[in-house]
Amino acid sequence: MTDSPKPRARAADKxxxxxxxxxxxxxxQGVERTTLADIARVADVPVGNVYYYFKTKDELVQAALSEHSANLEELTRELDRLPNPRDRLKALIVAWVDQRDIAARYGCPTGTLAVELDKRADGTLDAEVGTVIRRLLDWAGDQFRALGLPDPEDLAVTLVSAYQGMSLLANALRDPDIMIREGARLARWLDSLRAP
Structure with missing residues (x-):
């Protein structure tokens, strides 16, 4: 007799x-203020079950980082369907601006996690969040490179830094309109860039 796929499917769903x-x-809520019970409540899973899947809060943080990485992968895969790299970059900005209310309330999911994890003494999870940000920088650099622009890595840093800045300001001032204005400015900047 073999195991039924239903229990495995339910476990994977949980x-x-x-x-x-x-x-x-x-x-x-941030890492320090979040409890396993908070996560269990939102997931609609008994708190005792959390320990079955994740032994520590750090394992849950790693799972959250994997989720951020998967979301980025899904977004860039969708953007890669656009035929023009400039359009891809502009669509990325639109995706950021579309999240303006969340950014104004909580900041950038990956950026705020990076700042919080950097302040911890162990220094392992902050390197993992840096990997997620590096993937975004690499993807953006590839788009600038495909446009034939000089210094594509530096342009990627400018773009991602602008996003982090507008996300931070929108959060600090609780003003989602900052994301709209700065997103429009970034789109104009992209339009102004020309290959030599």
């Missing part, structure tokens, strides 16, 4: 719900 909840709750 783990998925916990991972998604961890990403959301850690973004909204």
């Amino acid at each position: 783990r998925r719900r916990l991972t998604t909840a961890a990403a959301r709750v850690l973004h909204e």
Whole structure:
């Protein structure tokens, strides 16, 4: 007799719900203020079950980072369907601006996590969040390179820095309109860039 696929499917669903909840709750509350019970409540999973899937809060933070990485991968895969790299970059800006209310309330999910994890003494998870940000920089650099622009890595840093800045300001001032104005400015900047 073999194991039924239903229990495995339910277990995978529970783990998925916990991972998604961890990403959301850690973004909204921060690592230090979040408890395993908070994540269990949002995931609609008994708190005792959390320990079955994640032994420590750090494991949940790693799961949240995996969720952020998967979301970025999904977004860039969708953007890569656009035929023109400039259009891809502009669509990225639109995606950022579309998240303006969340950014104004909680900041950038990956950026705020990076800042919080950097202040911890162990220094392991902050390197993992840096990997997620590096993926975005690499993707943006590839788009600038495809446009034939000089210094594509530096242009990628400018773009991502602008996003982090507008996200931070929108959050600090609780003003989502900052994202709209700065997103429009970034789109104009992209339009102004020409290959030599």
